[in-house]
Structures are given as C-alpha cells and as structure tokens.
Amino acid sequence: MSDGKLIGTVVDEIAFDVERGKIWEFARATFTTDPVHTDADAARAAGFDDLPATPTHVVVVGHWRDQRAFVDRLGLALERVVVGSVRWQYLRPLRAGDSLRAVRRVVGDERRDGKRGGSMRVVTLETEYVDATGAPVVRQRDVLIERGKSA
Amino acid sequence: MSHPVRARQPIRAAVGDTHPAREIGPLTQTDIVRFAGAGGDFNPLHHDPEFVRSSGFPGVISMGQLQAGMLAGWLSDWLGVEHLREFEVRFVAPVFLGDVLRLSGEIVAVDGPGPASAAAPVTESVAEIALSVRRGDDTVVRASAKAVVASS
Numbered sequence: 001m002s003d004g005k006l007i008g009t010v011v012d013e014i015a016f017d018v019e020r021g022k023i024w025e026f027a028r029a030t031f032t033t034d035p036v037h038t039d040a041d042a043a044r045a046a047g048f049d050d051l052p053a054t055p056t057h058v059v060v061v062g063h064w065r066d067q068r069a070f071v072d073r074l075g076l077a078l079e080r081v082v083v084g085s086v087r088w089q090y091l092r093p094l095r096a097g098d099s100l101r102a103v104r105r106v107v108g109d110e111r112r113d114g115k116r117g118g119s120m121r122v123v124t125l126e127t128e129y130v131d132a133t134g135a136p137v138v139r140q141r142d143v144l145i146e147r148g149k150s151a
Numbered sequence: 152m153s154h155p156v157r158a159r160q161p162i163r164a165a166v167g168d169t170h171p172a173r174e175i176g177p178l179t180q181t182d183i184v185r186f187a188g189a190g191g192d193f194n195p196l197h198h199d200p201e202f203v204r205s206s207g208f209p210g211v212i213s214m215g216q217l218q219a220g221m222l223a224g225w226l227s228d229w230l231g232v233e234h235l236r237e238f239e240v241r242f243v244a245p246v247f248l249g250d251v252l253r254l255s256g257e258i259v260a261v262d263g264p265g266p267a268s269a270a271a272p273v274t275e276s277v278a279e280i281a282l283s284v285r286r287g288d289d290t291v292v293r294a295s296a297k298a299v300v301a302s303s
Contacts, residue, residue, distance in 0.1 A: 022189070029182075029189035030217070031175055032224030034232065047158030052232050055223035059216050063191030079206065083215050087239035088223075093232055 004109055006074060011104040011125060014064045018098040022060055023053050030054060043095075053094040058129055058138050061102050074106070074123060076146050084122070084143040091137050099132045107141075118148035161234045164278055164300035168258045170229040175221060176251035178213060183248075186217045213246040218284050218292045225254045226282060230298045236277065237297040244291045246284075252291070256282035261302055276302040 027037035032054050035042035043051045071078045094100070108124030122145055129138040175182075183197050192214050195202035203211050219240045227235060246252065260279040278300040284292035 025185075025189040026220070027224065029186040030220035030224040031173065032220075032228060034224075034228045036232070046231075046233075048233075054220065055227050055232055055235055055238055056216065056220045059190050059192075059220070061191070065191075067194075083242060085239060085241040086215075086219060087237065089237050090235050 006106045006109050006123075009073075009106045011070055011073065011106060012065060013101065013103045014061055015099070015101045016061055016064055018053055018057070018094050018096055018100065020051050020096040023051050023057065023096055026057055026060060027054050030056070048093075048095055050096040053096075055090070056088065057094060058088070058100075058102070058127075058140060061127075076121075076123065076144070080147045080149070082145050082147070084145045086143075087141045089139040091135070091139075094129075094137060098137070100129045100137070102127050102129050108143075114148060120148055121146040159231050159233065161275060161299045161301045162230060163302065164230075164258050164261065165302065166258055166261055169256065170225075172253050172255040173221075173225045174251065174253050177249045178246065178252065180211065180248060183211065183213055183217065186214065186220070190214070190216055190220070192216060208245070210247050213248075213250075215240070215242040215292075218242070218246055218252070219294075221252070222254050222256075222282055222284055222292060222294055226256060226280065226296055226298075229256075230278075230280075230300065234299040235296065236299065238294065239296070240292055240294040242291075243293055244286075244289060246286065246291050250286050250291075253285045254282070255285070256280050256294075256296075258300075261300065274302055275299050 024038050036046050036048060036052055037054055104125055104127040107126045110122055111119050112122055114120050125142045127140040128136050131137050187193055187197060196206060196212055197214050223238050258278045259281045262277045278298050280296040282294040283290050
C-alpha cells in the first residue's frame, strides 16, 4: 500500500490540554534547565502569563494515541519502521492552560531504492496543533521509514 | 496591583557563536522510564529486556524523542523557547543504556536584520543553528533550527 492512495488521510485527531505538571515532568525528563518551565515567578518575570512548555512538548499527545491502530491503518510492519526525522515549526510558544487539537495526516507515501539494494517505503505525516481559538500554533512533520524485508 | 511585564528580549548573536556543550549520561534505564512517563511512549523496546532480546537489538534503546527533547531543551535554554521558530532532528544512530551524550550547536547563519520598531526595540534577525548529539566520535542525532536573535 504505497501507491499514494493514503495521501490526505487523517490518521488521528486528538484533543488535549497543556498542563503545568506535565510541562515540569517533560522539562525534567529532557534535562531542560530554564526555570520558566518549572517556576511560575520565573515565567512571569520573563513575560509569560503561565509556564511555557518546552519545544518538543507536543509529543505528550502520545499518551492518547493508539500506535498499534495507526501502523495497522497505514499498512506498516512495526518491526521494520524507524523514524528518520522530525521537524517542528513554532507559530507561538505553548503555555499551561492551552487547549489543543492535534490533527495528523498523511502527506507523503512513496517507495525509494535503499542504499544497499532493496526498496524502502517512506511515509510522511504532518500534525497540525490548533488552539482553542482555531489558530494553528505548532506544525510537526514526521518522516517514517519502513525498510524492505530483504534489506 | 499588577505591573506590565517586559518580555525577554532575544539574545545578541552572530555567526560562529556557540553555547557550552551539555553532557548527559551514562544514560540509565531510569532516564528512559522517566521520559516514557512524561511523553507517553511505552514501546517495550525502551524498557523490557526480554522483549528487546526477541527484537534483535543488542540492548534496550532510547527513544529518538528523548534525544530530540534533550537537544531542543539545550537550545531553548540558550536562546529562549519563545524565540524558536523551527527545530528539525535527523536520527542517525540508536542510543543505548550507558551511552554518554554530548549536546552542542553553533550559529551558522544570520539573516539580514529587520527594521527595529516599538514592538521590537532591538533589531531582530533569524539565525540558523546547526546542532548535534554525539557519543564519543559518533554523531547519533543531527539537527538544525531557526530562532529569532538580536543582531547589530
């Protein structure tokens, strides 16, 4: 299933809130030290009205996703899939109290020749995170690579 | 009584500028489990040695998003999270328990300055940053970013 028919497919759509405790947890887990993520006074002094989230915070949406259903839907063999690259574009910083909706779509699906023969499938997903006013705040693009069986 | 709060200004930066590298590790199972709990990635490849044995990997591997989050955090600690415009990571090699990682980066380009205004009293430009996560001599993550900086 890599003839491009999946392009445009909405993989999943998830609503979640940006929360103080999760910002703190994520900052600690990623060794991020700027106190604006953990200290309300430091955040206010820097001009934020609540704790700002760290740059890759939106990946916490993984808590609500069903990864098994998603790879099945795309017809991918999980054991042969690796993430090649991820890109985030920031339209504004996220902060505690934001309510987001994440819509993930297939934007690319193609076969490419592998470097050592065989072919691989490259699936590109784009997730748009939209705030409560409907404005996009973050865009994320994931490139997934499914190695060929023989590679 | 509330006082108007002055937002942080972008830092002054030029091509060639760097920030002290951050060393993390040796990476422990606890580091990985803490990130699993924070981010919600419960793939057993990252915490279950029995499952890992059946998968063919030589040992538990870290999630790419842990390295991505560490590097993005190092970058935002330097330039300010509100000034980031783009961050892109390429995963070059897997990371294992016990690995010592070194995060670093450098400003490789600065766009021509935009006009100063009342809203932006310093002259703001967009900088491009090249970053990496290394394990000894090996690069495990390559990354690039764009951020607003002040330039003269």
